[in-house]
Structure formats: C-alpha cells, structure tokens
Amino acid sequence: MLALDGARQNRLRISLGSRKSFSGWLRESSSGILVLAVAVGAATGIAAVAFRYLITGATRLFTGYDDYSGLGRIASAHWPALGFWFLLLAPVVAGAIYGPIIHRFAPEARGHGVPEVMFAVSERGGRIAPKVVVLKALASALCIGGGGSVGREGPIVQIGSATGSTIAQLLRLDTPRVRLLVACGAAGGIAATFNAPLAGPFFAMELILRNFAAESFGAVVLSSVTASVVGRAIMGDKAFLTLPVFAVHNPVEYPLYLLLGLVVGIVGVCFSKVLYLIEDLCDWAWRGPEWARPAVGGLLLGGLLIALPQMYGVGYPVLENAVEGKYLLGMLALLLIGKMVATSLTIGIGGSGGVFAPTLFIGAMAGTAFGEIVHHILPAATESPGAYGLVGMAAALGGSTRAPITAVIILFELTGEYSIILPLMAAVAVATGVSRLVSSDTIYTRKLLRRGIDIERPRHPFSSVTAAELAQPIPETLWHSADLTSAAKLLERSPGGILPAVDDQGRYRGCVSARDVAESLDAPESPITVAPLIRMLPPVTADTGFHDVVTALAGHGGTGLPVVDSDHTAVIGWVNYEGLLSVLHPEQERQPPA
Numbered sequence: 001m002l003a004l005d006g007a008r009q010n011r012l013r014i015s016l017g018s019r020k021s022f023s024g025w026l027r028e029s030s031s032g033i034l035v036l037a038v039a040v041g042a043a044t045g046i047a048a049v050a051f052r053y054l055i056t057g058a059t060r061l062f063t064g065y066d067d068y069s070g071l072g073r074i075a076s077a078h079w080p081a082l083g084f085w086f087l088l089l090a091p092v093v094a095g096a097i098y099g100p101i102i103h104r105f106a107p108e109a110r111g112h113g114v115p116e117v118m119f120a121v122s123e124r125g126g127r128i129a130p131k132v133v134v135l136k137a138l139a140s141a142l143c144i145g146g147g148g149s150v151g152r153e154g155p156i157v158q159i160g161s162a163t164g165s166t167i168a169q170l171l172r173l174d175t176p177r178v179r180l181l182v183a184c185g186a187a188g189g190i191a192a193t194f195n196a197p198l199a200g201p202f203f204a205m206e207l208i209l210r211n212f213a214a215e216s217f218g219a220v221v222l223s224s225v226t227a228s229v230v231g232r233a234i235m236g237d238k239a240f241l242t243l244p245v246f247a248v249h250n251p252v253e254y255p256l257y258l259l260l261g262l263v264v265g266i267v268g269v270c271f272s273k274v275l276y277l278i279e280d281l282c283d284w285a286w287r288g289p290e291w292a293r294p295a296v297g298g299l300l301l302g303g304l305l306i307a308l309p310q311m312y313g314v315g316y317p318v319l320e321n322a323v324e325g326k327y328l329l330g331m332l333a334l335l336l337i338g339k340m341v342a343t344s345l346t347i348g349i350g351g352s353g354g355v356f357a358p359t360l361f362i363g364a365m366a367g368t369a370f371g372e373i374v375h376h377i378l379p380a381a382t383e384s385p386g387a388y389g390l391v392g393m394a395a396a397l398g399g400s401t402r403a404p405i406t407a408v409i410i411l412f413e414l415t416g417e418y419s420i421i422l423p424l425m426a427a428v429a430v431a432t433g434v435s436r437l438v439s440s441d442t443i444y445t446r447k448l449l450r451r452g453i454d455i456e457r458p459r460h461p462f463s464s465v466t467a468a469e470l471a472q473p474i475p476e477t478l479w480h481s482a483d484l485t486s487a488a489k490l491l492e493r494s495p496g497g498i499l500p501a502v503d504d505q506g507r508y509r510g511c512v513s514a515r516d517v518a519e520s521l522d523a524p525e526s527p528i529t530v531a532p533l534i535r536m537l538p539p540v541t542a543d544t545g546f547h548d549v550v551t552a553l554a555g556h557g558g559t560g561l562p563v564v565d566s567d568h569t570a571v572i573g574w575v576n577y578e579g580l581l582s583v584l585h586p587e588q589e590r591q592p593p594a
Contacts, residue, residue, distance in 0.1 A: 033177060033219050037184045040167055041223035044160035044188030045230025051137050051156055052193070052235070058145020059313060062090045068147075070317030073309045087147065087309060088302035094146020095294030098139040099350060103291035106135040111347060112150070112355045113140075113158030114207065115447040117186060120165070121208055122455040125466045125543045126179035128165040132158060139352040143294075147301060149311045149342035153193050154354020160189030160227075161208070172542070172565055172572055175466045180216055183208045187220045188227030190410075195231060195238075199410035200224035206403040207444065210455075243323060246387035247419040253382055257391060257423035258430050260370050264392045265431030267336075267366045268359065268399030272443040275344045275355065276450070282348035290350065297349025304342055310335060311342040314357050319364045323386040329372045336365035355443055359400050360393045367392015390415060391424050395431035400443040404432045467549050468542035470580065471563040471573025477502055480509050480531045487530045488517050500562040500571045501534045507569045508562060510534035539564040540575060549575060 056066050063086075064077020076086040102110050109132060120128045140155035164185030168178040183204040191200030201220045205212050209220075248254070286293055305311055310318045322332060343358040370392065371385025390411060398407040407428045412421060435442070441449055448455060476490045478499040491499060491514035498513045516533045520526045527533065539562045540552050552561060553576065560576025 033180065034222055036167065036171075036173075036177075036181060037219040037223040038226050040160075040164040040181050040184040041188040041191075041226025042230055043163050043167070044156075044185050044223070045192045045227035046234075047133065047137070047159050047163060048156050048189055048192035048227065049231055049234045051141065051152065051159060054137060054141040055144050055152055055313075058094075058141045060145075062086075062094070062146050063312075067314075067317055068312045069310050069315040070321065071309075073306070084306060084309070087305040087312070088299065091147045091298030091301040091305070092295050093298075094142045094148070095296075095298040095349070095351070096292075098142040098352060099294035100291040101135060102139050102294075102350070102352060103289075106131055106139075108132060109136040109139050109158075109352055110350055111447065112353065113154040114354070114356075115444045117158055117161040117182065117208060118444060118455060119448055119453060120161070121179050121182055123453065125175040125468070126165055126182040127169060127543045128158075128162040128182065130162065130166040130169075132162040133166065136162070136352065140354075143346065143351045143353050144313050146298075147305050147312050148346040148351045148353050149301075149313070149315065149339065149358065150346050150351060150353025150355065151314050151357025152354060153190065153356035155352065156189035156193050157186045157203075157354070160185035160187075164223075169565070172570070174468050175543075176469075179209065180219055183216065183220050184223035187224040191224040192227040192231035194410060194413070195228065196410055196413040197224045197228040198413055199406055200227070202409055203403065203406045206406050207401065243320070243390060243415055244386055245415070245417050246383055246390060247417070248423060249383040250381040252378070254423060254426065256374050256382065257388075257427045260367060260388055260391060261395045261427035261430030262434055263370060264363055264366045264395035264427070265399035265434035266438065267362060268396040268431065268443075269435050269439045271340050271343075271355075271359065271362055271396070272400050272439070272441075272446060274340050275347060275443065276446055278341070278344035279348040282345075294350040297345070301342070301345050301349065304338070304345065308334070308338045308342070311338050315339070315361055316357070319361050322364050322368050323389040325368075325384060325386055327368075329369055332365045332369040332372070336362055336369070339365070355400075356397075359396050359443070363393040363396025364389045365392075366396065387420065390420065391427045394424055395427045398428040399431035399435040402432055402435055402442050404428045407432075465546040466542065467540045467544040467563045467575055468572065470546070470549060470575045471542075472575070472578075474500065474562075474571065474574050477506075477571075478512055478530065479504070480534060481529050483529055484517055484521055484526060487512060488514070488521065491517060496559050496574075496576065498559045500537075500574075501530065502571060508539060508564050508571050509536075511537040511562065513559075537561060539571075541565070542572060546580075550580065553577065553580075 059066060059068060065071060073084045075083045079086050108116050113136065120126055136155050136158050144150060144152060161182045164181035165178060168181040186208045187200035187204035190203045191197045201217065201224045204220050205217065209216060282297065288296065318335065321327060339358055339361050343355060346353060368385045368389035371388030375382045375385050394407040394411040398404045408425055411424055445455065476493065478487060478490055478501045480501045480503050491497060498511050501509050501512050503509055512530050512533050517530065520533060540549055542563055542565055560574050562571050563573045563575050564571055
C-alpha cells in the first residue's frame with residue numbers, strides 16, 4: 001500500500017514538474033507571450049462574433065428585426081397588435097431579466113465596461129473575474145436588444161480583457177504578463193468588432209496600458225491581427241458601417257475643420273458631463289432594490305423610444321443616414337440631444353453597454369450639422385456635410401476619451417480614404433486639446449474618480465507591486481503524507497526552516513517547521529507523517545498589493561508567508577522581508593577591488 005502511494009506521488013510530482021516547466025516557459029520567454037497573445041486574440045475574435053450574434057438574436061426577439069433603429073415607429077413583427085407601444089415594454093422586460101443577473105452575479109458588468117478594465121489593470125494587477133466574460137455578454141445583449149441606447153464596443157473590450165485575464169490567471173502568470181494579456185484582449189475586441197486591426201492595438205496602448213512600451217506592442221498587435229482574422233473568417237471582410245467617400249474640396253476647408261474640432265470637442269465633453277449628471281439624478285431618485293432598477297427605469301427609456309425610435313439600440317443605420325445627408329439640420333440637432341439623453345438614461349437606470357458607439361453617433365450628428373451650416377454659407381468652396389460628419393465622429397471620440405491616435409486610426413480604417421487624413425488629424429488634435437482645457441477628466445476616468453480612484457495621479461513606485469512579483473520560489477514541495485525523516489531532509493535545505501504542505505492534489509494545507517519535526521523525531525511516540533504537525537499559516541494571495549503584504553508579514557517577518565493563487569489552493573511562492581528589501585534596495589553591480 002505504501003509502495004502504491006509512493007508511485008502515485010511520484011507520478012503527481014512528475015506531472016506537476018512538467019506543468020511548472022511549461023508555465024515557466026510562458027512566464028519568462030518572449031516566444032511564450034506571443035503564443036498566449038495569439039490564443040487571446042483567437043478567443044476574443046470568437047467572443048466578438050458570438051456577441052454580435054447574441055445582440056442580433058436579442059433584437060430579433062424583441063422587435064422581429066436585426067436592427068430596429070432605422071425603421072421608424074413601426075410595430076414589432078412578433079406583437080403587431082401592440083403597435084409601436086411595444087417600445088414602452090421592451091426595455092422593461094429586458095431590464096427585468098438582466099437587472100437581477102447583474103445584481104446577483106456580477107455588479108461589475110453594469111455600465112460601459114472600459115473603466116472597469118482600466119481599474120483592473122491599474123489597481124488589481126489586471127485580474128478580472130472569469131464570470132464577466134459570460135455575464136457581460138448576456139446582460140449587454142439583452143440591454144441593447146431590448147432598446148438600450150448603448151454600444152457593443154465597451155462590452156466587448158471588457159469581455160476580451162476578461163478572457164485575457166482568465167487565461168493568464170489559469171496559467172499563473174506574473175502581474176506584468178497578466179496586464180499585457182488584458183490589453184491583448186481589449187485590442188482583439190476592438191479589432192474584431194470594428195474590423196479594424198490597426199485601431200485595436202492603439203486603443204489598448206492609449207487607454208488600457210497607458211504606455212507604448214515596445215515589448216508590449218508586438219504582443220498586442222499580434223492579438224489584434226488574430227482577432228481580425230477570426231472575425232473576417234466567420235463574418236466576412238465587409239465593414240460594419242457603409243460610409244461614403246469624401247475628400248477636401250478646397251484649401252479653405254482646413255480652417256473650417258479646425259473649427260469643427262473645437263466645436264465637436266466641446267460637444268464630446270458635454271456628453272461626458274450629461275452622462276454622469278443623469279446617472280446622479282437616477283441615483284438620487286431611486287429608492288428601491290437595485291435589481292429592480294433597470295425594469296422600472298425601463299419605463300422612462302421606453303417613453304423616450306416612443307418619441308424618438310431612432311434611439312433604439314446602437315443606431316448605426318441612423319448614423320449612416322446622417323452622414324449620407326438624409327436628415328435636415330433640425331433633425332440632426334434632435335438626434336444629437338436625444339442620443340445624449342437616451343444613452344445617459346440607459347446607463348443611469350443600471351443598463352449594460354458601451355459609450356464608444358454613442359460618442360461616434362453624437363460626433364456624426366454634430367459634424368454633419370456643422371457641415372450643413374458651412375455648406376449653406378460657402379456652397380462652392382466646401383464638401384458635402386457628410387465629410388464633416390465623418391471627421392466629427394473622430395473629433396468627438398478624441399474629445400471625450402482623449403485617445404487621439406485611436407480616434408484618427410479608427411476613422412481612417414472605417415473610411416479607407418487617405419484624402420481625409422489631414423483634416424481628420426487636425427480636427428482630432430484640436431478636439432483633444434480643447435477637452436484638456438475645459439475638463440480635468442474623460443468619459444472613462446470620471447467614473448473612477450467618482451469612486452475616489454485616480455489612475456492618473458503620481459503613484460508610489462511600489463504601489464503596483466504585488467505579492468506574485470515579490471514571491472520567491474519554494475525549493476521543494478512538502479507533501480502532507482511525507483514521513484518525518486524525508487521532511488527533515490527537505491527542511492534542512494529550506495532557508496527559513498519552514499515549508500508549505502500540500503495534499504495529493506497540490507492544494508495548500510498549511511506549513512510545517514523544522515523545529516516541530518525535530519521535536520517529533522525526539523519524542524517517544526512520534527507521528528508517522530507530518531500531517532499532525534501542519535499548522536495553518538495565513539497565506540497571501542498573488543494579487544495582494546505591496547503595502548498589504550508588509551502588513552501581513554507583521555509577526556511573520558522571520559519566516560515569511562506562502563503566496564497562493566486567487567483560488568487560495570495552489571502555492572506559487574514564498575514572501576518574506578528579504579523579498580521586500582530586494583525591491584526597495586535592488587542589488588547593484590559591485591566593482592571588483594583594484
């Protein structure tokens with residue numbers, strides 16, 4: 001029986017050893033991170049396609065059409081007897097389904113998604129709960145399909161980021177690589193959703209990682225390309241927006257595009273202010289349980305949809321109609337204000353969806369309206385109003401997010417027209433500058449600032465260091481069924497005279513000290529194994545911050561503490577004061593004596 005147990009433990013040791021060597025390759029090698037970037041891109045590409053089908057299915061469930069926003073005030077194909085009054089009920093029914101799901105299982109799935117990813121990367125080492133992948137997709141699809149006036153880009157960024165984070169956590173990667181795979185997921189989500197492999201990496205670098213480190217850029221680009229290939233293979237190479245081709249008609253238009261950037265940049269900032277103002281009003285007015293808030297608030301949203309059915313869902317057909325010149329100036333202004341209110345109300349009542357697409361929508365309305373005015377004043381010297389609408393989309397995005405590179409590239413990829421690149425860059429630069437002058441935050445960072453989180457503040461140099469980065473490798477694994485003699489030999493080689501003990505499945509059970517083993521060996525009736533000697537030493541999870549690690553080590557500084565994964569099961573290392581000092585005072589190369 002003991003021989004069988006020993007053989008089983010040897011097989012488990014070999015299995016764990018091979019697993020450790022593979023994970024070590026992924027942690028340390030440059031080729032390993034590239035393989036993971038491809039995997040994250042492929043998974044995110046599939047998730048993006050599935051999410052689009054899920055939104056289309058939810059929209060057909062409520063309306064009978066793939067996209068209702070461009071059809072006008074008509075009856076649902078499923079409930080013709082209700083006429084257009086079904087618009088009042090669709091948000092209520094959808095909210096009654098996704099509201100309890102979000103409240104019970106994933107509160108982080110509420111809202112527009114990107115700030116949650118920025119917070120995870122900045123404050124939590126990139127660790128996002130795996131359940132977000134499924135719950136965010138379900139909640140956002142129901143919200144958009146049920147009439148919520150929000151976009152699908154924010155949710156797919158959160159879904160892709162959660163996918164990358166989940167893969168990294170399953171492989172127990174260190175914090176820098178977890179953050180990098182989160183960015184890879186975000187890039188893949190944007191690339192697959194917009195069919196824009198160039199815009200994806202710049203979105204991830206500008207907004208998620210917030211730096212352009214060369215070693216990160218390659219992995220993010222590879223993930224973006226992979227996600228785009230997967231998306232195109234399943235859904236084809238057709239752009240999701242059909243936009244006309246425009247060019248600069250006359251050099252006099254360049255000052256007009258600069259003025260457009262000024263105007264639309266302010267409009268983008270106003271959208272951010274209106275969004276959180278209405279959310280505050282909803283918080284002030286609501287007194288019931290949070291799970292019921294989307295359903296009850298859906299009545300207000302439904303009333304708005306009856307008045308302005310173009311606000312149903314994402315609204316890309318309405319955006320295309322505006323750029324193609326199918327609306328008059330008054331209608332453009334109405335759609336602009338309506339989208340601000342509808343999106344803000346959807347988020348305020350607890351809906352789940354992004355603000356990326358609504359920002360493009362608002363920019364298109366403002367830009368086209370601006371073009372209508374200047375074309376009326378200078379008909380012979382200006383291009384048709386739709387050209388200003390296209391540039392206005394990018395300017396609004398730059399003004400609200402302060403991600404000018406992403407704004408320029410995404411519109412360039414959507415149009416594929418190089419002739420518009422100069423006015424596009426000029427307008428976005430002005431819009432971003434105006435945004436910095438009139439507002440201290442963006443549409444994304446404001447949500448975090450309201451929680452007391454300032455990701456742009458100067459940070460303590462060690463505030464982002466986690467226990468996983470401080471952890472030192474464990475020389476040997478001590479099994480809970482090991483005999484005292486073999487345990488004593490292992491503990492002799494342990495620097496701290498203590499080792500974590502694990503069961504046959506490799507799960508952490510506590511620690512055994514050399515002193516306890518030595519005393520048991522000298523005792524008249526010593527135990528057969530070390531199991532009775534195991535004492536529970538509180539472990540530190542891998543994502544614990546530097547200052548919390550210091551606090552946890554109080555009283556355990558001499559021996560240290562084990563570091564376990566997020567599930568509190570597997571031991572991934574050991575942390576002690578020596579590890580802290582190696583971070584505070586890194587060793588310098590010493591010159592040999594003369």
